[in-house]
Amino acid sequence: MTDVRVRFAPSPTGFLHLGGLRTALYDYLFARHTGGSFILRIEDTDRSRFVPGAIENLIESLRNLGLDFDEGPSAGGACGPYVQSERLDLYHREARRLLESGHAYPCFCSSETLAKMREEQQAKGEFVKYDRRCLNLSPEEVQARLERKEPHVIRLKMPDGRKFAFTDLIRGDVEMDTAQSDDQVLLKSDGFPTYHLAAVVDDHYMRISHVIRGEEWLSSTPKHLWLYECLGWPAPLWVHLPLILNPDRSKLSKRVGDVSVESYLQKGYLKEALLNFVALLGWHGADDREIYSLEELCREFSLERVNKAGAVFDLAKLDWMNGIYMRKLPLEEIASRALPYFHAAGIPLPEQDVLLKIVAAARERCTLLPEIASYSRMFLAPRPLTPEEEELLGTPQAQSVVHWFADNLPTSEPLPKEELDALVKTGMAELGLKGKDYYTPLRLALIHEPHGPELPVIFGILGLERAHALLRDKFRR
RNA sequence: GACCCCUUCGUCUAUCGGUUAGGACACAAGAUUUUCAUUCUUGUAAGAGGGGUUCGAUUCCCCUAGGGGUCGCCA
Numbered sequence: 360m361t362d363v364r365v366r367f368a369p370s371p372t373g374f375l376h377l378g379g380l381r382t383a384l385y386d387y388l389f390a391r392h393t394g395g396s397f398i399l400r401i402e403d404t405d406r407s408r409f410v411p412g413a414i415e416n417l418i419e420s421l422r423n424l425g426l427d428f429d430e431g432p433s434a435g436g437a438c439g440p441y442v443q444s445e446r447l448d449l450y451h452r453e454a455r456r457l458l459e460s461g462h463a464y465p466c467f468c469s470s471e472t473l474a475k476m477r478e479e480q481q482a483k484g485e486f487v488k489y490d491r492r493c494l495n496l497s498p499e500e501v502q503a504r505l506e507r508k509e510p511h512v513i514r515l516k517m518p519d520g521r522k523f524a525f526t527d528l529i530r531g532d533v534e535m536d537t538a539q540s541d542d543q544v545l546l547k548s549d550g551f552p553t554y555h556l557a558a559v560v561d562d563h564y565m566r567i568s569h570v571i572r573g574e575e576w577l578s579s580t581p582k583h584l585w586l587y588e589c590l591g592w593p594a595p596l597w598v599h600l601p602l603i604l605n606p607d608r609s610k611l612s613k614r615v616g617d618v619s620v621e622s623y624l625q626k627g628y629l630k631e632a633l634l635n636f637v638a639l640l641g642w643h644g645a646d647d648r649e650i651y652s653l654e655e656l657c658r659e660f661s662l663e664r665v666n667k668a669g670a671v672f673d674l675a676k677l678d679w680m681n682g683i684y685m686r687k688l689p690l691e692e693i694a695s696r697a698l699p700y701f702h703a704a705g706i707p708l709p710e711q712d713v714l715l716k717i718v719a720a721a722r723e724r725c726t727l728l729p730e731i732a733s734y735s736r737m738f739l740a741p742r743p744l745t746p747e748e749e750e751l752l753g754t755p756q757a758q759s760v761v762h763w764f765a766d767n768l769p770t771s772e773p774l775p776k777e778e779l780d781a782l783v784k785t786g787m788a789e790l791g792l793k794g795k796d797y798y799t800p801l802r803l804a805l806i807h808e809p810h811g812p813e814l815p816v817i818f819g820i821l822g823l824e825r826a827h828a829l830l831r832d833k834f835r836r
Numbered sequence: 837g838a839c840c841c842c843u844u845c846g847u848c849u850a851u852c853g854g855u856u857a858g859g860a861c862a863c864a865a866g867a868u869u870u871u872c873a874u875u876c877u878u879g880u881a882a883g884a885g886g887g888g889u890u891c892g893a894u895u896c897c898c899c900u901a902g903g904g905g906u907c908g909c910c911a
Binding site for chain 2: 372402404405470477512527530539549551554599601640668678679680720725783787793794808809810814
């Protein structure tokens with residue numbers, strides 16, 4: 360397989376969403392695995408849905424995730440421009456060719472006319488498709504209306520009674536009858552192409568070898584095949600990916616939950632986890648392995664192992680995987696990525712070495728980045744004790760623990776872990792306490808929380824001076 | 837409704853005719869841990885149904901059912 364060229368072709372109608380991410384990721388993995396090229400192309404042919412800033416956003420999201428493309432807007436390349444609104448002349452030229460060869464025709468029907476036609480077809484239980492009334496116009500009338508500059512579109516004339524067969528790399532042989540194919544609009548009345556024309560023209564001129572896209576495109580493939588044929592071009596290889604599904608098994612959409620990649624990142628999911636998890640939604644290696652870095656995915660990925668059936672997006676498993684990466688990534692990395700959440704929560708930052716100790720303790724019990732910040736509160740900005748906790752700390756037993764430590768805890772650093780462990784044991788023996796009775800008062804005194812890390816870790820984070828101050832602060836007799 | 841695609845534990849999946857149908861998440865129980873968390877062990881749980889083909893079907897074929905996608909001057 361030589362010269363693999365694949366493209367990710369989002370439309371700038373909003374943020375990158377999970378479905379787009381999965382498609383982009385598979386494009387990227389396939390390109391990297393085969394040594395091919397990954398191209399980004401912006402499909403901004405629908406002016407009404409264009410969202411300002413969306414292109415920049417898409418590019419930034421891909422960059423952030425590490426899915427760098429070889430050609431595209433901002434990256435350049437030999438097949439540019441990579442934004443469809445800048446390629447209008449090309450689409451017009453090809454549309455003209457189609458018109459001249461009789462494979463396309465102008466249609467003057469208004470959207471109202473079309474709506475009415477569809478309604479009638481629907482009522483009669485017919486297959487809803489354009490009835491070709493403008494195809495039967497006399498050449499003179501067409502000419503006259505064109506000269507009058509009547510608004511019109513250009514439609515593709517689908518052949519009658521023809522079967523289109525093609526091989527999808529994932530689904531195998533697929534066959535469809537043209538009776539189901541509408542005379543698709545190629546050029547809209549505003550002069551912009553529709554997806555069908557633009558994608559085929561661009562895929563050809565950008566020398567795309569494999570069209571990797573969502574399964575929702577499967578049923579329009581015959582139109583594209585016919586377009587390639589009319590234009591006299593060889594068709595690319597087809598790869599229709601299974602859909603990502605909502606828990607109710609419908610196509611993942613904005614209606615159910617949040618699907619923008621940006622928002623997952625913002626919630627504190629790690630890109631490594633997101634990428635790893637999304638890769639597994641429709642692909643699986645030959646063994647039981649589930650944790651893969653992007654590099655490892657590039658090495659292992661193959662289209663042959665992509666599934667046919669749609670996959671439900673299971674948030675619980677993403678959470679689990681995120682926890683794995685929270686513990687797996689370098690400590691400094693996790694700490695620095697958690698920083699924004701400290702700022703957002705207004706938690707004061709300690710010295711770097713102390714921060715690292717805190718994060719090391721926190722990452723063991725957190726699944727999302729912001730939890731690191733909230734877990735750190737007990738050290739950096741502890742909450743006030745509740746009346747119940749105050750009461751507990753005031754008991755003679757608890758006070759004996761607090762005083763014993765105030766009396767016996769050394770005041771000068773460093774305090775090696777072994778020494779501290781010994782000290783804790785001695786305290787236990789001298790006070791005749793163990794378990795909860797012994798540890799809860801200490802935790803409450805030092806971090807104002809009944810639960811937290813092991814004692815040596817707590818002392819290590821607080822430092823002996825601060826620990827002493829906190830203990831003294833809890834003297835109640 | 838028409839056309840197309842799909843169908844293994846609740847979820848993600850392994851299996852490329854012969855397996856006690858494996859793994860992971862979730863769930864449950866237990867162990868470790870001073871607590872919480874981590875970790876570990878164990879358990880519950882699946883081939884949609886019906887026909888074929890075959891010595892033998894989860895695996896190949898057909899039918900049915902169910903789910904999904906598409907049917908726009910949106911992509």
